[in-house]
Amino acid sequence: MSENPTPRRQRAAPRRDQLVASALALFVREGFHGVGIDRILAEAGVAKMTLYKHFRSKDELIVAALMRRDSDYRNWLMREVDRQTDKPNEALVAYVDAVRLWCRNPDFNGCTFINAAAEFRTPDHPVHRAAAEHKQAVFAFVENLAKDAGLVNPKRIAMQVRLLVDGATVMKQTTGSEEGFLVARDSVVKLIAAARK
Amino acid sequence: MSENPTPRRQRAAPRRDQLVASALALFVREGFHGVGIDRILAEAGVAKMTLYKHFRSKDELIVAALMRRDSDYRNWLMREVDRQTDKPNEALVAYVDAVRLWCRNPDFNGCTFINAAAEFRTPDHPVHRAAAEHKQAVFAFVENLAKDAGLVNPKRIAMQVRLLVDGATVMKQTTGSEEGFLVARDSVVKLIAAARK
């Protein structure tokens, strides 16, 4: 009769989720130093003490927000690449197109993790580390795409693609132009053609 | 007998220069929001009122610091590329090596302009605009290198090189690895080989 078969340990924490979601949205739009906790609390409709019951500091909330962003982004990316093509040798190009699509989002403000590393520059700062881990995870994803395509030296191809895409992302943010993605895309096409086994 | 032939208008303003220099050094190390004007004043040994006689706001000081950074960086870059090679078809590779060298500086904390655009995200903000103008100027420099090398479609080559280098810079800042620059360098070598007339 019990509606929940797993007896203890609810693990819902809806307030925490609300806090992370509101914080993330604000951080993405206006930066980490640019948003105070009071704004976050107002947006989330949560009391201040609740925040400090779930997180020991604002930095901890930032890290949690970045972890959610990482998860959201990589999940979206995988689905989008899958959606675009099921041919392994087209997946890398689909990846570039997917990122371009992502950056077309109206409230795009540059790669959130590049921004995080820019605002928290010390390499051992938890926020900086979270950004580094995200970059590493995305690289691993792209490397797998290159492996699945059966290309020679997939790690090298993956890095080239990552450099081009991060460069295009930076260009889009600073100058507003999408041209970098088009150039990156063509470069990747040629890269793949040259790396066919 | 007059030691200065141009009579009026001395234009020295040493305090202003000191302020800009100290501000820039601190901004590079700890970010724009991360450094308050009091720290800058203490570092420069200048009174607060002097700052506000030369600049209307902190943002104006930031823009001035970025303009100096732009000038310092581009001058250094031109000299370094010249120093490395006098053969036009090697200059683009020398450019990549030069940026790698620049990023080896012990107090490197990512591209100052990418960081500026990350902290001031609104495209019409003066600081963001200064960052965009710097990127544009660097692109023009690289494009000229490509033209001097007599490559086909120099604009396109220049953009590919710029994407790779910005990507490598981001990688170096986030993960600390210099590998991006090595991959970028090799990619540029192959790019040039394929674009020989």
Add this chain to the structure above:
DNA sequence: AATTTGATATACCGATCTGTATACTATAAC
């Protein structure tokens, strides 16, 4: 010598920042 100029020191303003303390409330478990 008188005056303008550029810079100084110091105090202060209101706002905002992260984080804490305290007391109250609703819900759910035992």
Add this chain to the structure above:
DNA sequence: GTTATAGTATACAGATCGGTATATCAAATT
């Protein structure tokens, strides 16, 4: 019904923020 639990509201602490006001001072101009 009693008691934890989770959250709320409010106030406040201590610091720092960007920026201003005022009064003084030294040097250079006239």
